[in-house]
Amino acid sequence: MGFLTRWFFAFALLALTFNPTQYNYINWARDYGAMNLSIAVLLALILTVGYIIYLRATLRSIGAGGMVLVLAIIGALIWVLYDLGILQLDNSSFQVWLGVFALSFVLGIGLSWSHVRRALSGQSDVDDVDE
Numbered sequence: 001m002g003f004l005t006r007w008f009f010a011f012a013l014l015a016l017t018f019n020p021t022q023y024n025y026i027n028w029a030r031d032y033g034a035m036n037l038s039i040a041v042l043l044a045l046i047l048t049v050g051y052i053i054y055l056r057a058t059l060r061s062i063g064a065g066g067m068v069l070v071l072a073i074i075g076a077l078i079w080v081l082y083d084l085g086i087l088q089l090d091n092s093s094f095q096v097w098l099g100v101f102a103l104s105f106v107l108g109i110g111l112s113w114s115h116v117r118r119a120l121s122g123q124s125d126v127d128d129v130d131e
Contacts, residue, residue: 003115007108013050014100014107020093058110061117070109074102 018026025043033040058067078098081087089095 003108003112006111007104009050010054010107010111011100011104013047013054014104017047018096019100020096054107054111058107058113061113062110066113067106067110070106071102074105078102 016025018024025047029040029044062070078087082089089098
């Protein structure tokens with residue numbers, strides 16, 4: 001499973017939770033969740049499991065400081081693209097999609113970092129040791 005696959009699933013998780021269209025869990029649960037409470041709870045639990053997997057792996061591999069650093073690099077890149085006139089930020093929907101992309105990139109990096117570190121250094125990460 002390569003970085004693009006890990007990033008895609010992080011993007012899908014975030015986009016399914018919230019995006020600027022009407023097709024997301026937050027809007028659906030707000031509008032129809034009371035009528036379909038069992039489905040709303042099931043979907044919330046499935047999304048929660050996805051977030052736990054991604055956040056736990058990301059915090060273990062790059063930590064909170066690494067997450068902030070990756071977000072800062074993405075923010076600086078967006079700033080450069082905006083200053084060069086390549087990126088226009090006048091559309092609020094585009095800004096939300098850009099935020100979803102940035103957060104999914106952080107989660108994709110976090111889930112992939114152990115593989116990158118192993119490829120660069122030849123050392124594997126071992127977090128849990130059975131006694």
